[in-house]
Amino acid sequence: MFSSLLGFTAVAVLLTVSPGPDFAVVLRTSLNSGRRAALCSALGIAAGCFVWGLAGAVGLTAMLSASQAAYDALRVAGALYLMWLGFQALRGARRRSPEAGRDASGPAAAGAAAHGPEADRQSPLRAFRTGLLTNVLNPKVGVVYMSLLPQFVPHGAPVVATTLLLVAVHVTLGFCWLGGIALAVHRARAFFQRPRVRRRLDQATGGVLLALGAAVGVETAR
Numbered sequence: 001m002f003s004s005l006l007g008f009t010a011v012a013v014l015l016t017v018s019p020g021p022d023f024a025v026v027l028r029t030s031l032n033s034g035r036r037a038a039l040c041s042a043l044g045i046a047a048g049c050f051v052w053g054l055a056g057a058v059g060l061t062a063m064l065s066a067s068q069a070a071y072d073a074l075r076v077a078g079a080l081y082l083m084w085l086g087f088q089a090l091r092g093a094r095r096r097s098p099e100a101g102r103d104a105s106g107p108a109a110a111g112a113a114a115h116g117p118e119a120d121r122q123s124p125l126r127a128f129r130t131g132l133l134t135n136v137l138n139p140k141v142g143v144v145y146m147s148l149l150p151q152f153v154p155h156g157a158p159v160v161a162t163t164l165l166l167v168a169v170h171v172t173l174g175f176c177w178l179g180g181i182a183l184a185v186h187r188a189r190a191f192f193q194r195p196r197v198r199r200r201l202d203q204a205t206g207g208v209l210l211a212l213g214a215a216v217g218v219e220t221a222r
Helices: 002-017 021-057 060-066 068-095 098-103 107-114 124-136 139-152 159-187 195-217
Strands: none
Touching: 002 139, 002 159, 021 068, 021 124, 021 139, 021 159, 021 195, 068 124, 068 195, 139 159
């Protein structure tokens, strides 16, 4: 059992640090809403992993994998959600552009300020929900769990308990990684709060989320 757990931990580390929508979501949440909201977003992502882990343990992911229609429906929903998050990030970058500030004056400028950076802030609960939906609407997480976890369940071990233990390892690694990102951004907030830096990061994360959503949306049938 120990060797299986050690082997899975090594694989889980590689999965955890690979760039993806979770990284982009936590980064943007940390920039816009602060450390607490970013940590809640990471908790939401961790909760999503447990949802997929439970689904895998009881065989729901196998059913999802067997049904092309169900898989495609979840894939499209996840793609649209990622693209919506990307659009929000790009819209935030546009609001912070110097051109937007020069074009607005008087009441218009006041309205732009009222709907500027503050409009992008998320409460901890909303940040948790964003992280949860980002993960739960990504069917690839379920497919990876379904194909990977059984390889590390020793013969004769209780399947559900062992599967949840492996998921807990992955979740712990993921939360430490994403939480570390949130804390690092918070410590360097003076640099990241510069308008030019914020605008570039919003553009980058928005582009990444749009690209990831598009990639999921156009994925060829398995």
